[in-house]
Amino acid sequence: MIRWIIFIVIYILVDLYAFQAIRTVTRNVWLHWGYVIVSLGVLAMFIYQLTAGSSTRTMTPERMYVFGIFLVVFIPKLVLIIFMFGEDIFRVFAGLFSKLGFSDTSEGFHIPSRRKFLSAIALGIAAIPFVSLLYGMYQGKYNYKVLKYALEFEDLPEGFDGYTITQISDIHSGSFDNAEKVRYAVDLVNAQKSDIILFTGDLVNNLAEEMHDWKDTFASLTAKDGVFSVLGNHDYGDYVRWESQEAQAQNLADLKNLQQDMGWDLLLNEHRTLERNGEAIKLIGVENWGAGGFKKAGDLNKASEGIDAKDFKILLSHDPSHWQEQVKQDDRNFQLTLSGHTHGMQFGIEIPGWFKWSPVKYRYENWAGIYEEFGRYINVNRGFGFLGYPGRVGIWPEISVIQLKKRRTNA
Numbered sequence: 001m002i003r004w005i006i007f008i009v010i011y012i013l014v015d016l017y018a019f020q021a022i023r024t025v026t027r028n029v030w031l032h033w034g035y036v037i038v039s040l041g042v043l044a045m046f047i048y049q050l051t052a053g054s055s056t057r058t059m060t061p062e063r064m065y066v067f068g069i070f071l072v073v074f075i076p077k078l079v080l081i082i083f084m085f086g087e088d089i090f091r092v093f094a095g096l097f098s099k100l101g102f103s104d105t106s107e108g109f110h111i112p113s114r115r116k117f118l119s120a121i122a123l124g125i126a127a128i129p130f131v132s133l134l135y136g137m138y139q140g141k142y143n144y145k146v147l148k149y150a151l152e153f154e155d156l157p158e159g160f161d162g163y164t165i166t167q168i169s170d171i172h173s174g175s176f177d178n179a180e181k182v183r184y185a186v187d188l189v190n191a192q193k194s195d196i197i198l199f200t201g202d203l204v205n206n207l208a209e210e211m212h213d214w215k216d217t218f219a220s221l222t223a224k225d226g227v228f229s230v231l232g233n234h235d236y237g238d239y240v241r242w243e244s245q246e247a248q249a250q251n252l253a254d255l256k257n258l259q260q261d262m263g264w265d266l267l268l269n270e271h272r273t274l275e276r277n278g279e280a281i282k283l284i285g286v287e288n289w290g291a292g293g294f295k296k297a298g299d300l301n302k303a304s305e306g307i308d309a310k311d312f313k314i315l316l317s318h319d320p321s322h323w324q325e326q327v328k329q330d331d332r333n334f335q336l337t338l339s340g341h342t343h344g345m346q347f348g349i350e351i352p353g354w355f356k357w358s359p360v361k362y363r364y365e366n367w368a369g370i371y372e373e374f375g376r377y378i379n380v381n382r383g384f385g386f387l388g389y390p391g392r393v394g395i396w397p398e399i400s401v402i403q404l405k406k407r408r409t410n411a
Contacts, residue, residue, distance in 0.1 A: 004047070011074070015039050018077035021084055024119040038073065046070045058206040058240045061177045064390035065137070071389055072133045076126035083122035087115070136346070136391030142181035143396045144188055144384075149370055151377055152407035153335055156312055159277035161406035165314070166194035166223070168399055169340025170202040170232065172385035174210030179217070185384065185397070186217055192401050196225040196274070199264065200340045201232025201288065201318030205387060206240045208254035219262040225274055227264045230285040231255075232318040232341060233294050234387075267316060269299040271307060281312040284334070289326070290319035290341070300326060309333055320366040323378045336377050336404075343383040344368040344395030358395055368395065 022035055049066040166189055176182050189197065204210040211218075221227050235255055242248040259266045267285020274281050284307070289298030298317060307313065309332045317323065320339040327334050344350075344367060348358030360367045364380075371378050382398035 004051075008043070008047075011043055014074070014077050014081060017084060018080040021080050021119040021122050024116055025123060042070055042073045058210075059174065059387060061175060061390065064175060064386075064388060067388060068133070068137045068390045072130060072137070075133065076130040079126040079129060080122050083118065083125070087118055132393045133389075133391065136389070136393035138391070140392040140396065141346075141386045141390060142178060142185070143392065144185045144399060145396045146188065146192065146399045146401060147369075148401045148403070149379065150403045150405055151336065151370070152405045153312065154407045154409065155310070155335070156404055156406045157276070157279035157281060158406060159279035160274075160281055160312070160404055163276070163404045164192070164194040164196075165338075165402045165404070166192045166197045166399060167200060167338050167379065167381050167402065168197070168384045169200040169318070169338075169381035170343055170383035170385055170387075171199070171214075171218070172202055172205050172234070172383075172387045173214045173218075174205035174207065175386050175390065176214065177390075179213075182214065183217055185399070186220060189221060189399055192399070194223055194401060196283075197221050197223040197227040198283075198314075198316055198338055199227065199229040200316050200338050200381060201230050202234045202340065202383075202385075203229070203232070203255065203259070205234055206237050208251050208258055211255070211258055215258060215262060221262075221264075227262075228272065228283060228285065228316065229259055229264045229266050230316045230318060231266070231268070231287050231297075233288045233290060236288070236295060236297075238295060267303070269297075269303040271303055281314065282307050283314050283316070285316040286322070288318050289322040291321035291325055294319060294321075298322060300330070304332060307332070314338065320364060320378060320380045324365055328373050328376055328378070334376060336379075336402075338379050338381070338400075339366070340381045340383055342367040342380060343386065346383075346386055346389055346392045346395055348393075348395045350394055 019032075019035060023032065045066050049063045168189060235252070237248050237251045242251075256266055256268075265272065267283070269286055271282050271284040274283055284300075284303050286298035286300055286303045288295045289300075290296065304313075313332070313334045313336070315327060315334045315337040317327065317337055317339055319341045320337075323337045323339060327337055342360050342364050345358045345360035348356065348360075350356040350368075356368060358367065366378055366380050368380050368382050371380070379400055379402060381400050382395055384397055384399070386392060386397070
């Protein structure tokens with residue numbers, strides 16, 4: 001209760017401060033009341049969705065839309081108060097300047113009025129995140145991009161020169177609300193005609209039942225060497241309330257069986273051998289292992305039992321922090337790791353081949369795209385779906401296509 005009171009007080013204070021910009025630009029009472037009604041309505045919906053509903057408190061499309069609307073309304077206000085706070089500092093100093101007698105026209109301490117044109121500029125700039133977040137909710141979340149990479153390895157077996165991998169990650173099926181768009185994306189994955197399809201975790205938000213309506217759609221994924229998958233942190237159902245540990249365990253068992261029913265080969269700290277023209281590479285899949293407070297069920301040693309350091313290896317590990325903490329300098333030489341998890345925070349600025357930025361970079365060293373250290377690579381997929389904010393701005397849903405190439409050395 002105390003936390004909610006603090007939250008409400010902060011929200012109202014931000015509201016009142018941001019309102020000063022609107023009041024400076026226009027004296028229209030109807031607009032003023034409209035601002036107040038919308039602000040209080042969004043606050044009420046937000047509190048209701050976070051305190052009521054299903055006992056499991058899982059993220060549903062409805063809840064995410066309320067959260068999205070909250071962001072659409074609240075973040076522009078934060079932009080407003082940044083401008084207004086800067087102006088208020090200037091106004092206070094101007095008042096002190098007059099109080100100290102440095103102005104011939106001063107009549108004691110007097111803070112100048114807000115300048116209308118600055119408030120208008122602030123409102124115009126605040127409109128940018130407002131429009132962007134709305135666009136991200138209604139268009140950006142299904143703005144699928146196919147990103148293609150070619151990676152060279154000296155120790156790649158000749159038989160796998162030109163081998164293609166399609167990676168998808170973070171489906172979060174409980175968030176979907178448009179079957180036509182999802183069907184289009186699955187068809188787009190198949191259209192790549194890769195040799196193999198690899199899914200790197202977070203099939204659902206929390207509950208196996210979230211996948212029921214999408215099972216047939218994703219069962220249609222097909223590749224010559226099959227579809228392989230691993231678990232992500234959300235697949236264990238750790239972020240909702242359960243009646244018992246047995247109920248949570250059953251949910252995980254149902255999720256595993258569901259992937260089997262779809263024809264996917266779920267790797268649970270184990271590996272498979274892929275063969276081509278008498279040569280082989282190893283496909284290794286670990287359960288979720290994440291730094292910080294995330295589940296550490298992944299067991300790289302168990303998954304790699306019987307594998308030689310000279311074997312060419314592709315590792316599926318949901319959380320890229322695993323690569324930083326345990327994989328990239330491992331003596332067994334895991335040449336390529338495929339991860340997801342970060343979603344690129346579903347928000348950022350990206351100019352392909354030149355610049356990319358997202359706030360998530362301050363949490364994860366590897367957060368989107370290809371990284372290389374010690375001659376070993378990781379691809380962090382930006383995610384197929386979305387969670388929390390029901391949209392994407394600048395960091396679009398991704399289908400990764402990676403071609404493995406044999407590096408030729410000059411004799």
